Amino acid sequence: MNRSLTRRQHEIYDFLSRHNDDFEHPPTLDELCSALGLSSKGSLHKQIQALVDAGLVEPMNNQRRGVRLVRDEESSALPLLGYIAAGQPIEAVEQRETIRVPELLRTDRPCYVLQVRGDSMIEDGILDGDHIIVEQRDQARNGDIVVALIDGTEATLKRIEQKPGEVVLHPANSRMSPMHFSPDRVTVQGILVGQMRSYH
Amino acid sequence: MNRSLTRRQHEIYDFLSRHNDDFEHPPTLDELCSALGLSSKGSLHKQIQALVDAGLVEPMNNQRRGVRLVRDEESSALPLLGYIAAGQPIEAVEQRETIRVPELLRTDRPCYVLQVRGDSMIEDGILDGDHIIVEQRDQARNGDIVVALIDGTEATLKRIEQKPGEVVLHPANSRMSPMHFSPDRVTVQGILVGQMRSYH
DNA sequence: CCCCTTTTGTTCTATATGTGTTCTATTATA
């Protein structure tokens, strides 16, 4: 079942994940063959079968309905990790919670959700209580709003500016000042990609 | 039962979803045949029956013109009506679009989605480009943020204050002033219940 | 209201095509 994939099997699975939107309908073996540049569906079938055994592709027991990836029923739910407030570690939520997030507010890479505490980003329209969707990353571009870890303990949500020899974290609150750190004290944990607010 | 669809059944279902607006009434089997390029309604009937078994098409027990899709109540998708900017009518979007909204950001009553244009509510964290979820209503409580229609033409998003003999619409922008109207000039179209923002 | 016709859905059968499956043989790759 949980056998590790060969290199080619990995390629094929990646191809399916990337292109399953390009196919109008689940692709047949023949279609996949020409898309992949193969000329024998028999060979492909063997590979697909390995993916089925690995639990990545829906088993097709003689059915003629195309090659479908297994539906990740959690697909639109992301883990809600806890609260983030400037200057404190992320306060984990007790239970392992998940929260549904529409595709529009997330990316294809791994994401998670935090709830905002405090007003440090209020002028960018991020208010106390908002849910933010964060893409897990360890690098950011200047101007991104990031979840940054300072000295390995304090987590904060700020707009980042990376200069040679210095990292500046800008709050969006005129009553607060930018914070300056040496680069080795700051690690990026993710970048802000989406935001949700409920008014009830 | 809940069997997965064959390829052709998938196609036919897609066709129905795409074109159910093109048909004045639910189509007859013969109409569908010619639209799909088939010449045997007997064959089509078998396919339709499969869709009925899958729960995607309402069962047509000898009814005429009985091919209608089952109401898609599950999808958690709301209609995206268009753009709202202070002082102009809601600019309708061309296509009838829908957008997925998690339960957290909506209510049990009918809701719709608008995209915000302008900065009139910026200090409440509602920025240009944000998607807002509006619950359809004709009454509001003081302090609610509402979609209000002024003189039946201009739509605007503001915080409402209803006094005897007067309605005040408060922007959240210190460069703008509250607007005063007599109650008969203002009708509430809905109240803000959720908000979404994408950063990419 | 009844009878007839027309339309439209339902049920068959027969046939053609498509599509997954199973082989074996051959070639790369480490």
Next chain:
DNA sequence: TATAATAGAACACATATAGAACAAAAGGGG
């Protein structure tokens, strides 16, 4: 040498289609 990847053929059977015949509803004219 062992493992993986490929081609190609042959096969089995699920699915798609046409066509005919039948049944149920709708409508119309007397």
